[in-house]
Amino acid sequence: MMVPGLKAVVFDWAGTMIDFGCRAPVVALCKVFETAGVPVSEAEARADMGKAKSDHIASILAAPRVRQAWTDRHGQTPGEAAVEELFAAVGPMMRAAAAECAELIPGAAAVAGALRAAGVKIGSCTGYTRDMMVDILPRAAEQGYAPDMLVCAGETAEGRPSPLMLWRNLVELGVWPASACVKVDDAEVGIAEGLAAGTWTVGVAASGNGVGLSAAELAALDPADRAERIARARAGLEAAGAHVVIDTVADLPAALAQFRYG
Numbered sequence: 134m135m136v137p138g139l140k141a142v143v144f145d146w147a148g149t150m151i152d153f154g155c156r157a158p159v160v161a162l163c164k165v166f167e168t169a170g171v172p173v174s175e176a177e178a179r180a181d182m183g184k185a186k187s188d189h190i191a192s193i194l195a196a197p198r199v200r201q202a203w204t205d206r207h208g209q210t211p212g213e214a215a216v217e218e219l220f221a222a223v224g225p226m227m228r229a230a231a232a233e234c235a236e237l238i239p240g241a242a243a244v245a246g247a248l249r250a251a252g253v254k255i256g257s258c259t260g261y262t263r264d265m266m267v268d269i270l271p272r273a274a275e276q277g278y279a280p281d282m283l284v285c286a287g288e289t290a291e292g293r294p295s296p297l298m299l300w301r302n303l304v305e306l307g308v309w310p311a312s313a314c315v316k317v318d319d320a321e322v323g324i325a326e327g328l329a330a331g332t333w334t335v336g337v338a339a340s341g342n343g344v345g346l347s348a349a350e351l352a353a354l355d356p357a358d359r360a361e362r363i364a365r366a367r368a369g370l371e372a373a374g375a376h377v378v379i380d381t382v383a384d385l386p387a388a389l390a391q392f393r394y395g
């Protein structure tokens with residue numbers, strides 16, 4: 134894969150390179166809130182996907198329905214202590230769920246391999262903490278994907294939508310300018326991260342949080358329903374400012390050829 138001027142591609146993880154449908158965070162978040170006596174829906178758990186998990190939990194708690202349900206259940210409005218309590222509890226659940234959902238999305242390893250063969254650096258960042266990635270990294274490597282760089286939630290002063298995790302990738306990879314690089318992400322907040330950093334951005338619609346279904350579940354849908362769900366996810370990523378939106382990472386080569394780098 135030869136793309137003149139392209140120096141680095143920085144990939145998100147869940148919903149972009151692994152875990153078709155971005156299922157692991159939803160499973161863990163729903164379980165931890167249920168354990169706390171305040172069940173949340175899958176839609177509520179997905180609303181702020183892509184943020185660092187502590188920020189994600191804080192956003193869920195700030196939603197009016199959840200805030201009121203927490204207040205009714207615990208006798209006080211959820212504050213920083215509630216965020217810390219839930220974040221501490223979600224860690225082991227996230228690690229277990231993520232390890233079970235670490236299958237690469239079809240085409241991910243081949244695309245990364247072709248980029249590396251062309252001399253393009255491969256970065257990555259995630260809303261998962263380093264502990265949550267412990268079991269994912271070797272499983273991804275076994276399947277043929279091992280990026281040159283990983284930045285996890287909590288390793289920069291701010292997470293998404295700030296550009297700091299993405300910038301750290303570029304610094305450590307030794308690549309510049311940002312306009313010679315691409316961010317690939319399935320979440321609107323990840324697209325915002327790329328725009329803030331000054332990179333090109335590619336949204337991933339079908340395999341990501343916007344649709345939220347496994348590959349088998351998506352394939353089993355009526356074709357019209359499937360097309361409608363993907364179109365909604367695509368529209369959300371386009372509204373977030375993605376320069377190009379693709380269905381899955383397997384479609385990335387054609388998208389990369391559309392940009393002028395440097």
